[in-house]
Amino acid sequence: MITCHIRYVVDQDKLTEFETYCRMWLELLPRFGGIHHGYFLPSEGESDIALGIFSFESFAAYEKYRQAAALDPDVAKAMAYYRETRCFLRYERSFFRPVMGEPLFAS
Template sequence: MITCYLRYQLDPDKLADFEAYGAMWLELLPRFGGVHHGYFLPSEGESDVALAMFSFPSLAAYEQYRKDASTDPDCQKAVAFAKRTRCFIRYERSFFRPLFPKTTA
């Protein structure tokens, strides 16, 4: 399993637009075999940072998602929405592998 961690720098005046953008991907990503773990939005005080995490069974599955999503009309609409609204300024993407507790048999 591979988990993608996204850190967004937001335009705080466009938080509603960012929420709409995130809602689109919460529905889109599972179509491509991923599991979305959610978006995490600013809550207390002033903040311009949001986080998101999603997982795929493997890096190859993630790469296939990227390929397929690039030509999917609904994904293209989501990307166009972000460009049009400029709801985030930039983002960083990192990949992780989970370490789960050992189970006793």
Template structure:
């Protein structure tokens, strides 16, 4: 199992647009076999940092999702929405292996 952790630097004046972007991606990730754990928007502290996390059963399945997302029309529309609204300034992606009891 692999969890993708995304840390976004967002435009704080476009929080509504970024929230909409997140709501677009949650069902898309799940449609491709992932489990989305949500987007986390600024509350206290920095007003321009947002997070997202989702899990795939393996890194290979995550890579398959990434490849398929580049061909999927709904995913392409989500990418375009972010570009057009410019709600995302930058982001970084990290991967973690969860530990359970």
């Protein structure tokens, strides 16, 4: 499994627009075989950092998603929405290999 962590620098005046953009991707990514772990937006204080985390079975599966997404009309709509709103200023993408163990919280 490979997990992608995206660190966004967001425009605090456009958090509503950024949340709309996030919700688009929450629906889009699973269509391409990914598992979305969610977005995490600033909550308290003066933070301009948001996070997005999702996983794919392998880096090859991630690359297949990237190729398919480039041709998808709904992905094009999400990207057009970003270009229209400029709801984030930049992002950094990193990939991780998770090590899983016992749950942190008891159910």
